[in-house]
Amino acid sequence: MAPSKTDQQWSVDFENARKHHLFSNPPKDRTAYPELLELVEPHIASFNAIFKDGGQLEEAIKDIGEKSFSDRHGNRLSLRIEKIFYDKSMLPPTNKVVLKPENRKVLPAEARERHSTYRGKMSARLNFKVNNGDWQSLDRDLGYVPIMLRSSRCHLESSTPAQLVNYKEESEEFGGYFIVNGIEKIIRMLQVQRRNYPMSIRRMAFKNRGPGYSEFAVLVRSVRPDQSSQTNALHYLNDGNVNFRFSWRKAEYLVPTMMILNALVETNDREVFQAIVGTAQSEGLGQRQFVIDRVELLLRAYKVYGLHSRAMTRAYLGSKFRSVLQLDELTSDEDAGTYFLRKIVLPHLGADNDKYRMLLFMIRKLYSLVEGESCEDNPDTLQHQEALLGGQLYGMIIKEKLEEWLNSLRYPLNEWGRKQDWKPFTSQQFQTDFVPKILARAQGEDLGKAMSYFLSTGNLVSPTGLDLQQTAGFCVVAEKLNFFRFISHFRMIHRGAFFAQLKTTTVRKLTGHSWGYLCPSHTPDGAPCGLLSHLAHKCKIATQSVDVSAVPKLVAGLGVSDQVSALLENSMVVQLDGRVLGYCSKKQSKVISDTLRYWKVEGGHGVPVEMEIGYVPHSNGGQYPGVYLFSQPSRFFRPVKYLPLDQLDYVGPFEQPYMSIAVTDPEIVSGDSTHVEYDARAMLSVVANQTPFSDQNQSPRNMYQCQMGKQTMGTPGTNLNYRTDNKSYRIQTGQSPIVRSSSYGSYGLDNFPQGANAVVAVISYTGYDMDDAMIINKSALERSFGYGSIYKTKVCDLEEGKAGRGKKNIQKLFGFSPIGTVTAAMREKLDEDGLPRVGTMLQNGDYIAAWHTVSYDNATGEFDNKDGNTQFFKYKDDELAFVEEVRVIGSETGTDPLQKISIKLRIPRTPVIGDKFSSRHGQKGVLSQKWPATDLPFSESGLQPDVIINPHAFPSRMTIGMFVESMAGKSGALSGQAVDGSPWQFDEKNTAIDHFGEQLRKQGYNYHGNEPMYSGITGQELSADIYIGVVYYQRLRHMVNDKYQVRTTGPINSLTGQPIKGRKKGGGIRVGEMERDALLAHGTAYLLQDRLFNCSDYTKTTLCRGCGSFLSTTPTISEFTRKKRGALTVRCRRCAKLADNAAPKSEVWSDGQGIRYHGGDNIAVVAVPGVLKYLDVELASMNVRLRYNVDR
Amino acid sequence: MSSYAGADTTAGASNPSGANNLSATEIDAHQRAVSYTCGDCDQDVQLRRGEPIRCRNCGHRVLYKKRTNRMVQFEAR
């Protein structure tokens, strides 16, 4: 019998032995935490979708199609990309020293350790032909493109935990991010408009488009199979006309909608009229006068163009848009028009007839909106949104770069033509020159560089803008501060940078539509509030289309017709992914959606369970009704139970508002509820789920905990030795919380503990616990409560910024100069190789590496140092640190001498007064005293608290969950069992207090969780019973050692003479206007004088009493030099007079040029702020003189 | 990273009169090989000044410096 597979079920229990076993024996078959891996699925699957067979990239190549260029003789050169190859990460061919194929793999850990990029070679097979010759093919190198970890291009794709540990990874490494220059980068998800669904929009800004424009429009974000999108809009003009708007390469264009309709299919006015208004015999035509009038005008207004057939219309469109679409001269107008329709008009649909029908539907919806028959759609609700996944964006950029590359061939072709006297493409010369002189000179062939740039900066450099509303901020660093923060990056979804600047708060509002998809409590407070959300932990995102090929037939069988009726309730649309399947009556639409729902859950009917059936019922002026089916990627969906079949069903945010989903079983209403939640906690994010008894807290406190959980010093990983983060925090004695939620085990959070169970007394004991300060038992600190370290990585690179490698280019080497003297002081922290000793202690100014300049001697093959000078990298931080690791980094080729080292330093951080701690209920506080254990209160059993907090922390914040946790933790500590702290376990009849109080009573403690306690100082019993229990405490990363700022004197701004700002530079803290006011009001004027003047830009300067201007140095030479020595020699040249013979000799002085003056000596020395002098000078440069009246 | 620009220069051969100068055998230290550990196969790698950085056994490009065998002693505070 085969050994049993690794167990994947987890309970709330500690399960220490099992976890211990997993640590010492990483599973060789499968992970023990599958739910953890599922969290990042959208990232990895969307990346894999780019490169799979028939995937995003293949579709993109198809969409790019053939690019053609013509010479001056009517010859045409056609180009197309046949295939893209993308290799795994390997050593480059220039490395000839590693021979074993197994060793040639470059693993992600190496990229981290070498501070390089984890990337694979990409190349393209290009086809080209001249005129109608045969396609010739050749391969072009596109550079090295970054690879997502654990994707199909990664070496770790299907590694088992045991293998991962071997590869220097976390045993549960889940990937989903990139490594660029040693930094882990993630493309974050974006909320974008739902694809292929025409939305009614009413926006006042539309009126500014031009005269006649109204605020009404119908917008559709049409997504091509390659996931790139094109937004089409129909604008309603005040006279009833409708214009089609699109943007192409960042420019906007408007076309009469009728022209597009006529170009798409061979049609006539009657057909269009009936498709919009309704067939002639349909009921209620008489009530449609509003629409009839407008359609009439629509048809009439188009007549001025005089275009009568499909071909003619296409040719007209083609002639107008030929140059916009970058088509060559040999393409006929009609072909250009066809190309226009394919590329721009509803490109999610392939067939012209489908596009035609969709456009007509959009016109109907637009008129309905204007008439008030239906309301506008809210683009800020999740109902009309989907997720733009990292992989999709990555693929879109690759597509665009490929297309730009082909387009850019126009320039080298032109240049070649100019140099070769416009020889035809058919010439022999062209054949020989094509690859070396034309293809090689095309811009943008290095795709790898472009993609690395995108990932490292997050900036999108794009001529089209990719139909997105922002150009920056797509990528963020996946900081591994602690596990909560790391995992949150993968569940994070952003509304877009554009919305951050909006002054209105509508986009930030939490609507009911996002129930179960976005976590209501896991969003930051402050600027990004509501824009940066996190997915609920059970929410999934579709990453591929599901097979819905059977659906159109099924829908047809349920009775839909092509004909449109006049009344909306008789012509409810049925759409599949933005394709009109037909129209039906109000009653039928309900039947269709119910039947499809039943089939989809039951399975076996060709209706996949992941498909979304958005049934919008007919209403009086509500959302435009219809049945909208969605099967494509990017959709949010989540599991719920379908009651009629008692089976799993997936629901999406589009259909959800019109469904009746009970939260709990008792809530099910017979005849109404169709679904019930599996678990109400599914609506919370991974992090929000970990707050125990969060249902008992006031909601903002849960938000604060989501923030603080991500700022906690925790355990960033188990492969710390192989990580080279710039800065990482680690708690040394992490514990498993006694009170944890039901999902704690399955996400493997015990692998990354981030806090400790502390005995907490709620008491006002010493006065040092006022205002959110907390007292920690000194003995607890000595037992390493909250002890942590910071790891910092410093890279010393000798050839920073220089690209050229190879022996001859090397100018510096690590180590001491071989011909120089090495003193003992130089060797104190350094070994003979010039690198720091591992384990040594560093202080500010210590040497951390030595280097010297060299030149390569070709004859001897050695590096010679000529000057005998040794130079040093120094440790510049103020804090004491220890050298933890020194990494000696070689080049990819394996042949270069040492040019780069990476030093990991450990900074010990034992808790000090001022460090920040918090419980898991948004109750943060700073350590105010380390109180001696002997002076702390003790209980009857002799127990002393680890932490004392003030009772005033509770009334206004109402964090009842913390009280409950305290009792639950106490009971769990007494029984040795972990306690389930998931929210929504208790209700009014069956309260948490009673549950845990009863347990405490059985364990011999007070039912209410409080105990009589005795003063540690007097030994007397305290007059009140003290609430004491066990609460899990987190140490936050905000520590005084990183924050304290103090200055006596220090650097000043050279222009103004005022102290500079910035803690790092030893600057001061600004005393601003409000601070000044406070000091003034306090009557401490001398303090003000001292702070704002004496310790700032105090300057002594000379002033002429006569003319009231500042004086700068004027060389004055007294004629009786010796006698006047020591006296003031500054004179005002303005008030001085040229000396004549009458002037008394003793008062005559001369300036540097020997011109004699007398007078101008009415001078005062005053103290003024330096900036005042500066202002005086600045104004003087503009011919403005300041005059100071001097009294004394 | 910019704060680590090695600005300090010590006088070289031109200043041989320093009191802390090491003996002649130690000046020759750069000729001696220093031993590192391979990041992949964990083997010892002996390297001299100017030699290519790679494991002689497996060709791996990241080596770790070993913990110093000098006495490491700190003042307890």
Ligand SMILES: [Zn+2]
């Ligand atoms: Zn090796």
